[in-house]
Amino acid sequence: MRRPRQPLFLARATYRRRRLRDAARLVPVVGAFLLVLPLFWAQGGAGPVVVFVFLVWALVIGLAALLAPGLEQPDPPQNPGGDD
Amino acid sequence: MPFDILVLSCFVYVIFLFAIAFFGERRAELGGMGFLRSPTVYTLSLSIYCTAWTFYGAVGYGARSGIEFMTIYLGPTLVFVGWWWVLRKLVHIGRQQRVTSIADLISSRYGKSNGLGVLVTLIAVVAATPYIALQLQSVTLSFAVFASDQPVGWATPIRASTALWVAGGLALFTILFGTRRLDAKEQHHGIVIAIAVEAVVKLVALVAVGSFVVWGLAGGPGAVIDRIEAVNLPGWQLQPGRWVGLIALSAAAVICLPRMFQVLVVENIDERHLARASWAFPLYLFAMCLFILPIAMVGLERMPADTNPDMMVLTLPLAHGQGALAMLAFLGGFSSATSMVIVETVALATMLSNHVVMPLWLRLRPEATQSADLRGGILLARRLSIIGVLGLGLGYYRVSGGSAALAAMGLIAFAGMAQVLPALLGGIFWRGASRVGAILGLITGFATWAWTLFLPSFGQDAVIPAQVFAHGPFGLSWLRPEALFGTAAMDPLIHSIFWSLTLNAAAFFAGSILSFPDPVERIQGAAFVNAFDAEAQGGRLGWTHGQAEPEALLNLAQRILGEEALTFFEAEARAQGKEGYLPDMTPAFLTELERRLAGSLGAATAHAMISQLFGRATVTVEDLMAVASEAAQIAEYSARLEANQTELTRTARQLREVNEKLTQLSVQKDAFLSQISHELRTPMTSIRAFSEILTEGDLPAPQVADYGRIIHEEAKRLTRLLDDLLDLSVLENGAVQLNLGLAHLGELLDRAAAVASQTRPDRAFRIERDVTVEEIYLRTDADRLVQVFINLISNARKYCEADPALLRIAIRHRAGRVTVDFIDNGRGISKENQALIFEKFARLTDQTKAGGAGLGLAICREIMANLGGTVAYLPGQRGAAFRVTLPLRLERSAA
Numbered sequence: 011m012r013r014p015r016q017p018l019f020l021a022r023a024t025y026r027r028r029r030l031r032d033a034a035r036l037v038p039v040v041g042a043f044l045l046v047l048p049l050f051w052a053q054g055g056a057g058p059v060v061v062f063v064f065l066v067w068a069l070v071i072g073l074a075a076l077l078a079p080g081l082e083q084p085d086p087p088q089n090p091g092g093d094d
Numbered sequence: 095m096p097f098d099i100l101v102l103s104c105f106v107y108v109i110f111l112f113a114i115a116f117f118g119e120r121r122a123e124l125g126g127m128g129f130l131r132s133p134t135v136y137t138l139s140l141s142i143y144c145t146a147w148t149f150y151g152a153v154g155y156g157a158r159s160g161i162e163f164m165t166i167y168l169g170p171t172l173v174f175v176g177w178w179w180v181l182r183k184l185v186h187i188g189r190q191q192r193v194t195s196i197a198d199l200i201s202s203r204y205g206k207s208n209g210l211g212v213l214v215t216l217i218a219v220v221a222a223t224p225y226i227a228l229q230l231q232s233v234t235l236s237f238a239v240f241a242s243d244q245p246v247g248w249a250t251p252i253r254a255s256t257a258l259w260v261a262g263g264l265a266l267f268t269i270l271f272g273t274r275r276l277d278a279k280e281q282h283h284g285i286v287i288a289i290a291v292e293a294v295v296k297l298v299a300l301v302a303v304g305s306f307v308v309w310g311l312a313g314g315p316g317a318v319i320d321r322i323e324a325v326n327l328p329g330w331q332l333q334p335g336r337w338v339g340l341i342a343l344s345a346a347a348v349i350c351l352p353r354m355f356q357v358l359v360v361e362n363i364d365e366r367h368l369a370r371a372s373w374a375f376p377l378y379l380f381a382m383c384l385f386i387l388p389i390a391m392v393g394l395e396r397m398p399a400d401t402n403p404d405m406m407v408l409t410l411p412l413a414h415g416q417g418a419l420a421m422l423a424f425l426g427g428f429s430s431a432t433s434m435v436i437v438e439t440v441a442l443a444t445m446l447s448n449h450v451v452m453p454l455w456l457r458l459r460p461e462a463t464q465s466a467d468l469r470g471g472i473l474l475a476r477r478l479s480i481i482g483v484l485g486l487g488l489g490y491y492r493v494s495g496g497s498a499a500l501a502a503m504g505l506i507a508f509a510g511m512a513q514v515l516p517a518l519l520g521g522i523f524w525r526g527a528s529r530v531g532a533i534l535g536l537i538t539g540f541a542t543w544a545w546t547l548f549l550p551s552f553g554q555d556a557v558i559p560a561q562v563f564a565h566g567p568f569g570l571s572w573l574r575p576e577a578l579f580g581t582a583a584m585d586p587l588i589h590s591i592f593w594s595l596t597l598n599a600a601a602f603f604a605g606s607i608l609s610f611p612d613p614v615e616r617i618q619g620a621a622f623v624n625a626f627d628a629e630a631q632g633g634r635l636g637w638t639h640g641q642a643e644p645e646a647l648l649n650l651a652q653r654i655l656g657e658e659a660l661t662f663f664e665a666e667a668r669a670q671g672k673e674g675y676l677p678d679m680t681p682a683f684l685t686e687l688e689r690r691l692a693g694s695l696g697a698a699t700a701h702a703m704i705s706q707l708f709g710r711a712t713v714t715v716e717d718l719m720a721v722a723s724e725a726a727q728i729a730e731y732s733a734r735l736e737a738n739q740t741e742l743t744r745t746a747r748q749l750r751e752v753n754e755k756l757t758q759l760s761v762q763k764d765a766f767l768s769q770i771s772h773e774l775r776t777p778m779t780s781i782r783a784f785s786e787i788l789t790e791g792d793l794p795a796p797q798v799a800d801y802g803r804i805i806h807e808e809a810k811r812l813t814r815l816l817d818d819l820l821d822l823s824v825l826e827n828g829a830v831q832l833n834l835g836l837a838h839l840g841e842l843l844d845r846a847a848a849v850a851s852q853t854r855p856d857r858a859f860r861i862e863r864d865v866t867v868e869e870i871y872l873r874t875d876a877d878r879l880v881q882v883f884i885n886l887i888s889n890a891r892k893y894c895e896a897d898p899a900l901l902r903i904a905i906r907h908r909a910g911r912v913t914v915d916f917i918d919n920g921r922g923i924s925k926e927n928q929a930l931i932f933e934k935f936a937r938l939t940d941q942t943k944a945g946g947a948g949l950g951l952a953i954c955r956e957i958m959a960n961l962g963g964t965v966a967y968l969p970g971q972r973g974a975a976f977r978v979t980l981p982l983r984l985e986r987s988a989a
Contacts, residue, residue, distance in 0.1 A: 040174030057323025082369035
């Protein structure tokens with residue numbers, strides 16, 4: 011006989027926090043990828059590269075600033091079995 | 095602008111910095127840190143990454159190679175926005191382990207090895223010296239820019255003396271605020287607040303100059319962007335190798351540079367500040383870089399061709415009559431240089447004093463741990479190190495003459511310090527990283543860096559002969575400094591970074607994989623790699639048991655930590671639920687204390703110091719071995735106890751047996767006494783009776799003769815009895831005189847059989863012998879041996895009940911011993927009596943039958959003992975059986 015179905019517990023906050031960390035880990039990867047891109051551009055003047063690099067730079071800083079407040083908070087007490 | 099005003103304002107600025115630092119220290123001491131503890135100050139303090147190299151050099155770098163200068167700031171940006179990867183862990187470990195410098199971190203991670211600390215310190219000093227020289231040079235150059243239109247006179251700054259003054263002033267500042275006190279966390283609030291202020295000054299200065307250039311000279315940002323897009327200078331082409339390589343190098347440097355490590359990890363007050371810095375510091379760098387290219391472009395356009403591009407930040411406003419702006423720019427540059435030198439010097443001095451000077455001092459004067467004022471010693475070491483580091487920088491500047499371009503020097507320093515990266519990252523992410531690997535990697539990387547970049551930087555023929563550049567050392571062309579393994583096509587800088595880091599990492603991995611770390615190293619490795627794992631910290635290497643008294647420990651701690659020690663002890667005691675200042679020496683407490691001491695001394699020294707005080711109560715390999723052998727000893731001891739116990743059980747059993755025998759013997763003794771009186775009495779009674787009859791007189795002659803014969807017989811019997819007793823006592827005392835000689839065994843048996851035939855001659859008795867085996871010559875006392883044989887044969891004749899009685903005499907000769915078995919076909923002797931038959935007066939059957947005193951076998955046993963042999967009852971032969979064992983050749987000594 012089947013047991014009555016338990017409401018599935020989703021640690022929503024913990025899950026979000028984990029994905030936030032994943033995002034934080036991803037930021038430098040995105041930055042590095044974008045910074046390497048100009049190397050493969052058809053050789054032109056240095057001008058567009060300068061503008062592009064500054065834009066990437068600003069984007070990366072913006073992303074980091076966006077994520078930082080969420081990451082700053084200390085871990086809530088861990089619930090057992092709440093692995094990724 | 096008058097040079098005097100410049101010097102004066104510079105002087106005022108310095109006093110202002112001193113005041114700020116002093117204010118910071120005071121606030122910190124009073125505990126009202128408030129603003130000082132904010133993430134903003136932390137972020138601003140990180141700006142010492144931007145040294146005079148950035149302030150002046152970046153414009154020069156931008157003018158020479160365009161966008162490439164940005165790599166130096168993009169690398170740190172990636173590291174900071176990716177703080178969740180490395181920085182978070184680094185800062186966490188740094189705070190957890192109370193790390194005092196990068197050398198301390200490496201040393202602590204690899205089993206608190208001071209050798210590694212020394213190695214990293216050495217690399218740091220070698221790499222940083224040119225960098226410090228660079229800062230002194232930039233200050234000197236900036237003074238020179240202002241002084242160029244001055245008349246020759248006392249006010250003209252002679253370059254070298256300017257550098258000397260600057261170095262002296264910096265030494266004073268650093269000593270004042272860097273060694274004011276020994277802090278458990280090695281934090282310098284005064285210095286941090288001062289460099290935060292300087293960070294603002296240099297940013298404001300650069301932005302001000304940039305704004306002036308963009309809006310004042312170039313005609314707005316749009317025009318600047320247009321101009322940049324139009325520019326097509328030959329050096330401005332993007333070089334893929336250098337672009338990627340330099341981003342990676344600067345990313346490594348921002349973690350490894352001693353001064354960056356100092357502000358990033360050591361001076362960190364709250365780990366959460368890193369979250370703010372993760373975007374705010376890249377933003378600062380962004381702001382610093384924003385105006386570099388415009389200044390460089392406008393400078394190239396407007397300034398004479400021979401202008402030093404490194405000084406354009408100053409010369410551009412000066413050339414356009416903006417004295418105040420130039421003044422601000424000068425202060426910005428001055429701030430950049432001084433803040434870098436101060437922090438770098440503090441970091442290097444901490445490393446030098448903790449890993450080189452103090453261990454040396456403690457080694458030379460081991461008693462110092464107990465006696466001298468350690469605080470004084472440490473502070474003195476620190477101050478001397480500061481002077482030493484600044485002296486080195488000044489010396490390098492004097493020697494090199496400040497000729498090289500600023501950017502080149504900075505990159506060389508970066509590449510040198512980056513050699514620590516494999517050991518650092520491996521240490522915090524890979525438990526398998528070992529000390530041997532770290533040492534090998536560091537040495538390999540450092541040597542490669544020195545050979546391919548550092549030494550060549552002095553120019554051809556300066557250190558390395560041009561010959562070697564062209565053909566390699568000893569003609570080994572694959573070792574050419576700028577073309578290792580024939581890679582001549584690479585850019586020299588990238589070539590060096592590529593090879594030094596590759597070989598470094600290879601040696602690090604090989605050494606780690608092939609070596610076996612000791613226990614301390616493995617525990618530290620686990621603690622570092624699992625820094626966020628609370629459980630892993632529980633099993634951290636701790637002080638297990640100690641002999642040190644809490645007083646002695648407090649005494650030591652007070653000499654290093656000062657008042658803080660007392661507070662700490664008190665708090666710990668309270669936490670343990672005790673009143674007063676002296677907590678129990680729990681492992682947790684000692685570990686915490688060691689960490690605090692490590693904050694002042696470095697992990698290795700603190701560990702060594704507590705070890706000394708504790709008389710090696712720490713867990714070293716030797717101790718683990720000792721513990722292991724102790725366990726082995728305990729096991730051995732218990733095994734021995736067990737053995738003892740079985741032995742005791744055996745002894746007890748033997749004792750019981752002996753006791754039984756004694757009881758029996760005591761019974762026998764009583765029997766003996768009654769026996770002997772009986773034995774003596776029977777003949778005596780008949781002698782007395784018959785002698786009385788004889789004294790009556792009137793007896794016929796044949797009766798007298800008869801009676802006389804009886805008396806004679808009885809007297810003979812008495813004599814025999816007494817002879818036997820005497821014989822036995824002589825034999826028992828070992829005082830018997832043996833008459834050794836060669837005797838033929840068969841003859842001896844013949845003699846014995848003949849004599850024994852007198853016993854119960856009426857019986858039918860057959861002796862079975864094998865004469866061929868009796869052909870043995872013995873060296874023994876023949877008469878005594880015959881006596882034994884007689885006894886045994888007579889016994890058989892007396893007691894063997896079988897009819898016909900048969901005695902078999904079996905002889906065996908083996909390994910120098912001869913056994914003679916007398917086996918009859920009677921009933922034998924019961925088991926319980928076998929132990930008794932050799933006792934005196936032991937007669938199993940009734941006396942009449944025996945006719946002897948019961949001394950025979952006892953005498954036999956004693957004789958055989960004297961002849962070096964035995965006589966024993968041989969069970970399991972159906973009938974009674976006795977085995978006589980004796981040596982073939984009896985030596986006199988055995989007698």
